[in-house]
Amino acid sequence: MAERTGGGDAAKTLHLLWDEAAPPRRGPRPGLTVADVVAAATAVADADGLGALTIRRVGERLGVSAMTVYTYVPGKAELLDLMLDAAYRAMDRTDRTGQDWRSRLTAIAAENRQLCRDHPWVAGVYTARPTLGPGLMAKYEHELAAFDGLGLPDVTCDDALSYLLGFVYANARDERAAAAAAGTDQQWWAQAGPLLARIFDESAYPRAVRIGAAAGAARGSAYDPAQAYEFGLARVLDGLGVLIDQAASRRRQ
Amino acid sequence: MAERTGGGDAAKTLHLLWDEAAPPRRGPRPGLTVADVVAAATAVADADGLGALTIRRVGERLGVSAMTVYTYVPGKAELLDLMLDAAYRAMDRTDRTGQDWRSRLTAIAAENRQLCRDHPWVAGVYTARPTLGPGLMAKYEHELAAFDGLGLPDVTCDDALSYLLGFVYANARDERAAAAAAGTDQQWWAQAGPLLARIFDESAYPRAVRIGAAAGAARGSAYDPAQAYEFGLARVLDGLGVLIDQAASRRRQ
DNA sequence: GTAAAACTATTTACGTTGTACAGTATAACG
DNA sequence: CGTTATACTGTACAACGTAAATAGTTTTAC
Incomplete structure (x- = not known):
């Protein structure tokens, strides 16, 4: 689909950008973090380009099914937002x-x-x-x-x-x-x-x-x-x- | 798929760009011309953007099935090449x-x-x-x-x-x-x-x-x-x- | 101690894409 | 006529994002 950011819920995206999610009060412990997902997606895109960045491949790299990725990230547009911001954060700022x-x-x-x-x-x-x-x-x-x-x-x-x-x-x-x-x-x-x-x-x-x-x-x-x-x-x-x-x-x- | 030009056979694309195809010697008369296809594709992209430019929609606009488009144009990449060149050709050159x-x-x-x-x-x-x-x-x-x-x-x-x-x-x-x-x-x-x-x-x-x-x-x-x-x-x-x-x-x- | 609630993870499924392939209809050549 | 080149169509496939239904796991409330 479109390699476009900002498609999703603005409030949700901002929360993901600024808040490290507290561990859930109930239910099974998450096996991953949002940062893991972002890192995996970045690795895929680095290696094979935006065109090869699919939710299925991100899941594969994390040893998890495609839909599990959606537990951490609302959709692909938001994932791109997170990837971009993480990349910005890692830049040299001498x-x-x-x-x-x-x-x-x-x-x-x-x-x-x-x-x-x-x-x-x-x-x-x-x-x-x-x-x-x-x-x-x-x-x-x-x-x-x-x-x-x-x-x-x-x-x-x-x-x-x-x-x-x-x-x-x-x-x-x-x-x-x-x-x-x-x-x-x-x-x-x-x-x-x-x-x-x-x-x-x-x-x-x-x-x-x-x-x-x-x-x-x-x-x-x-x-x-x-x-x-x-x-x-x-x-x-x-x-x-x-x-x-x-x-x-x-x-x- | 990728909105990318130059993907196809170079010689074929250049022929399409420079030669008006002679009418075929045998078989049914073509109902369309390459220019028709390019114009239809351009109209679709103008109206609804590159993302909405699909072979099926081009065919639809021409009153023809999707696969018929491939009779005139080898693929989407070449179609984009033709669209681009036609757009260039129409520019003001005062x-x-x-x-x-x-x-x-x-x-x-x-x-x-x-x-x-x-x-x-x-x-x-x-x-x-x-x-x-x-x-x-x-x-x-x-x-x-x-x-x-x-x-x-x-x-x-x-x-x-x-x-x-x-x-x-x-x-x-x-x-x-x-x-x-x-x-x-x-x-x-x-x-x-x-x-x-x-x-x-x-x-x-x-x-x-x-x-x-x-x-x-x-x-x-x-x-x-x-x-x-x-x-x-x-x-x-x-x-x-x-x-x-x-x-x-x-x-x- | 048990039932409910909350949460993670998976499976299946849908609609959409480009286009390969097989097949049919049509026209001009031998 | 038959042969052959061409126009056109329907079906089919693999891949995509992701909705929906389901199953499994842990904490909380009683």
């Missing part, structure tokens, strides 16, 4: 007070990129609403600190952070897609080869053919996400730099 | 030679944003490999023209275009997600309300609470994609502006 803003923002980007590498499914989760759990709150607090002392209005800090993270996650998604296509690259060109003469018609598409070929040659592939990350991050920081300079010169007036 | 580069790039962004509004599913398609069809080629050619005369190396034009489009599509995805969550906003806050005191603990998360509240108040919602677009696009252009200025001053030396 304090970087004193460093210049470019280093600080570069570090924030790197932390989020690392998250997407440790858990390739993160960038693929469709977050209809942010998972207001302790992990997200700690992450947001940590990341906002990187904008301290720049003279940006509060709302602009949030804008700038969203902008920075939006870039990182978009790049992570592209990286995933490129990795999925990678193994079959040679095979693809072998199949497609004979038909490419028409596509690479220089008179019909002069710029596309010239620049496409140049880009492909420079990267050895159709798309190089690592290179796109470096290029993009530099542009993001330059763009924010203009904004920060404007704010500084306005204050000086 | 020539903007003579305008300054900021206007040109702003227009490119707007065209792609419009595409994502006309066809909300576009941003949600996972393109493992670009759909090398006539639509994409024409689009790529048109968009590269916006970088003419800026003094950027070929490879950098491609980088910059990818960077610009990456921003637009990421924003479109966010816009979709926000729209999906919109209707249930009030209900969500009603359910979540009693638990938010803990979340909005100012001593634990001083910046997050202050800035989160400011951002929420300024936008009347948790996230305003239109505002994020304006903010982000300005930053993208500023960032590329730095690059373009560098290229210009390097040439002047």
Whole structure:
């Protein structure tokens, strides 16, 4: 089904995010904890991707039937919420007070990129609403600190952070897609080869053919996400730099 | 299943993209064309989203059984490829030679944003490999023209275009997600309300609470994609502006 | 000490997906 | 005519999330 969070009961999800459930007063002792379920689900998604994350496989990994998982978690959407927040909670949050803003923002980007590498499914989760759990709150607090002392209005800090993270996650998604296509690259060109003469018609598409070929040659592939990350991050920081300079010169007036 | 393109036979897909199939020499006359199928699928996805795009519904809309769709199209992945390329082909490609580069790039962004509004599913398609069809080629050619005369190396034009489009599509995805969550906003806050005191603990998360509240108040919602677009696009252009200025001053030396 | 209640865990089942396969109807070629 | 290529359909399968019914286990109330 949909890899979408926030589908379920909001109050129930928030309870799961913030409260460690007290052991039940009656009945058999639970053989597992919510954390066990979240860890198992994360392991499955880490190993084989979001598409392979099924309730049945989570149960299997826990040595338990599929429906037992529903004893701990109301549904798949809530499970994704919990997985995301747990992943956020585990992120590096080194304090970087004193460093210049470019280093600080570069570090924030790197932390989020690392998250997407440790858990390739993160960038693929469709977050209809942010998972207001302790992990997200700690992450947001940590990341906002990187904008301290720049003279940006509060709302602009949030804008700038969203902008920075939006870039990182978009790049992570592209990286995933490129990795999925990678193994079959040679095979693809072998199949497609004979038909490419028409596509690479220089008179019909002069710029596309010239620049496409140049880009492909420079990267050895159709798309190089690592290179796109470096290029993009530099542009993001330059763009924010203009904004920060404007704010500084306005204050000086 | 996965909303992923490029899954099928590359040669077959390219043929479908570039050749209008000749009518068959023998056997009953086809009641439909590939274009019919693509149009029906696009209509379904436009109306009810990628999640509602099923082969059965496409067949239904064409007055034909599900399996008949497979007579025209090898599978769902290829159908998505065709849908994408057809959507690209229909985009506005007004020539903007003579305008300054900021206007040109702003227009490119707007065209792609419009595409994502006309066809909300576009941003949600996972393109493992670009759909090398006539639509994409024409689009790529048109968009590269916006970088003419800026003094950027070929490879950098491609980088910059990818960077610009990456921003637009990421924003479109966010816009979709926000729209999906919109209707249930009030209900969500009603359910979540009693638990938010803990979340909005100012001593634990001083910046997050202050800035989160400011951002929420300024936008009347948790996230305003239109505002994020304006903010982000300005930053993208500023960032590329730095690059373009560098290229210009390097040439002047 | 026993009965009820509360809770965990399992089994079975439903509806939905993409699509493989087998079969039938239809038209043009030899 | 028969052969052959094609269009189209019905059935079937494995996998999905999860509702419903059921069984098993422990604590509480009497």
